[in-house]
Amino acid sequence: MSIKRRFWRKNTPGLDCREVGKVLQSYLDGELDDADAPLVAAHLDKCRDCGLEAATYDRIKAALAQPMPEGADPEAIERLRRFGQGLADS
Ligand SMILES: [Zn+2]
Numbered sequence: 282m283s284i285k286r287r288f289w290r291k292n293t294p295g296l297d298c299r300e301v302g303k304v305l306q307s308y309l310d311g312e313l314d315d316a317d318a319p320l321v322a323a324h325l326d327k328c329r330d331c332g333l334e335a336a337t338y339d340r341i342k343a344a345l346a347q348p349m350p351e352g353a354d355p356e357a358i359e360r361l362r363r364f365g366q367g368l369a370d371s
Pocket residue numbers: 297298301324328329330331332
């Protein structure tokens with residue numbers, strides 16, 4: 282996928298937080314276009330808020346990718362999954 286940018290912003294370097302938020306999940310999943318990924322990376326580098334959000338999402342994704350530990354509470358896993366989904370949707 283690629284970032285849909287308004288024509289008047291096309292030549293403006295960098296993204297704002299809203300644009301980054303919309304594509305953050307795709308970026309972290311490695312689904313963003315090669316042309317757009319560096320723009321997101323540059324923003325995450327200088328914007329603390331988006332950087333934190335990316336780190337949080339990354340941690341959740343890593344946690345969900347783990348095989349379910351022995352004796353894990355399925356409800357806790359489900360809560361974590363919903364929390365991750367909420368982040369992705371916001
Ligand atoms: Zn930001």
